[in-house]
Amino acid sequence: PMAKDPGVGYRIVATVTAVKGQCTAGLEVGDTFEIGCHDPNGLCGFFYHSLFPELQTFQFGGSMPWWQGDAFEAQCPDPQNLVTLRLERFKRG
DSSP states (O other): OOOOOOOOSOEEEEEEEEEESOOTTOOOTTOEEEEBTTBOTTOOHHHHHHHHHHHHHHHTTOOOTTSOSSEEEEEOSOTTSEEEEEEEEEOOO
16 A cells, blocks of 8 residues: 655646656646656656656755746656656645
8 A cells, every 4th residue: 555645845736738648657747646656646657756756855845046936847758658647745734
């Protein structure tokens, strides 16, 4: 079983905005799900592994100069089956 989300940091919601090819995890444009440092929630290991450093920074309130406030886009590392996610963070409670 997955570790239980301890409810710390921001709540992160991911939305699939584009799919080029076929996602091996079955994600499709318009899919929306919560994701965080404690739960990949169906995201394949390759994408989750490449996303994790940014996800950790984002979940705990950090930012990067190219992020758009409380949102940013990330792309799957598979160039032949490219999935693009928009990640948004929301304060808990």
